[in-house]
Amino acid sequence: KHHLDLDLGCPELLREVWRVKPRLHVFGHCHCAYGKESVYFDDMQSAYERLMSRPRRGLVWDLVPNASWCDIFSVVVHGVHSVLWKWLMSGPGSNRGSLMVNAAQMYRNTGKVVSRAVVVDM
Numbered sequence: 001k002h003h004l005d006l007d008l009g010c011p012e013l014l015r016e017v018w019r020v021k022p023r024l025h026v027f028g029h030c031h032c033a034y035g036k037e038s039v040y041f042d043d044m045q046s047a048y049e050r051l052m053s054r055p056r057r058g059l060v061w062d063l064v065p066n067a068s069w070c071d072i073f074s075v076v077v078h079g080v081h082s083v084l085w086k087w088l089m090s091g092p093g094s095n096r097g098s099l100m101v102n103a104a105q106m107y108r109n110t111g112k113v114v115s116r117a118v119v120v121d122m
Helices: 011-020 043-053 059-063 067-089
Strands: 024-027 035-040 097-102
Touching: 035 043, 043 067
Parallel strands: 024 097
Antiparallel strands: 035 097
């Protein structure tokens, strides 16, 4: 859910990915969301997924303070902290990451295979 799936993913599968924390997760049912994405099992990722799971309230109502604002603030704070930590420590960053790959090959629902293979170097 919320990773290369056009918000069509399964929340139970996301919970299982958080439990197992695989280094590589390959899926491919959502054809339009082909690609790969790095994810890290940290507070920022949790806040991002919580924010994306909240129902959309509309342009005007989203401007009114609500619980989503706390998640937005958390994503920004954790993001800035991660960038500064990596920059100050000159390190490789977190090793708790995973690569999510949507390996769908078909273009939308046309039946035509157009997407290139995704190569992962581990």
